[in-house]
Amino acid sequence: MFPIVEDRKYRHKLWVDVRELCVKYIISVEQVKRFFEGLSEGKVYATRCRKCGEMYFPPQAICPRCRSSEVEWVELSGEGKLLTYTKIYVKPKSFSHYSDYVVAVGRLDEGVNVTAWIDAKIEELKPGMRIKLVVVKRKPEGYLTYGWRRA
Ligand SMILES: [Zn+2]
Structure with missing residues (x-):
């Protein structure tokens, strides 16, 4: 027995196997x-x-x-303005332990764009508003990263 099925359109044999992969x-x-x-x-x-x-x-x-x-x-000064944002409801499996989160793209005053989580409710956000890029501790992992917050 093999996990082989036939493609309906071309009748080609297809190997169909499902296993969980861990990528390190x-x-x-x-x-x-x-x-x-x-x-x-x-x-x-x-x-x-x-x-x-x-x-x-x-x-x-x-x-x-x-x-x-x-x-x-x-x-970086961390000073910038909000360009756009979105709330993530459907997360990648490795992020599935997080509550829904908001990701923002902001432009720092130095002229570079940064995509990062923003610590704010989506209702509080408006494109063009001042935001600040800060060092944050990602929970529960405990490692340091960067993220946006309201200025
Ligand atoms: Zn160069």
């Missing part, structure tokens, strides 16, 4: 460790290319625009 990410953050050190200090950093001047958030160790590795760390 191991990604080097050596070149952007300053970003994580910054979160520990309550600061959010971006990188700016010394060659072409482009600013990146999340930080980039190598400029995607001109390929230069001469980048500098820039502490």
Whole structure:
């Protein structure tokens, strides 16, 4: 016996198997460790290319625009304005333990857009309003990340 079925349209044999996958990410953050050190200090950093001047958030160790590795760390003010937002009701499985949450896209005064959770009720939000990017502790995991809140 095999989990093989026939495609109704072409009558091709199809292997249909269902199993749960666990994906584990191991990604080097050596070149952007300053970003994580910054979160520990309550600061959010971006990188700016010394060659072409482009600013990146999340930080980039190598400029995607001109390929230069001469980048500098820039502490972000956190000051910005709300561009758009949405409430997430249907979550990816790995986020299923969270209550419904609101994700916002904001533009920092430095000119970069940041997508992050916003700690606010959706009824309180209006595009154009001032918001602030801050370091937050994600619960229940307990790790530091960044998120928006009302200014
Ligand atoms: Zn560049």
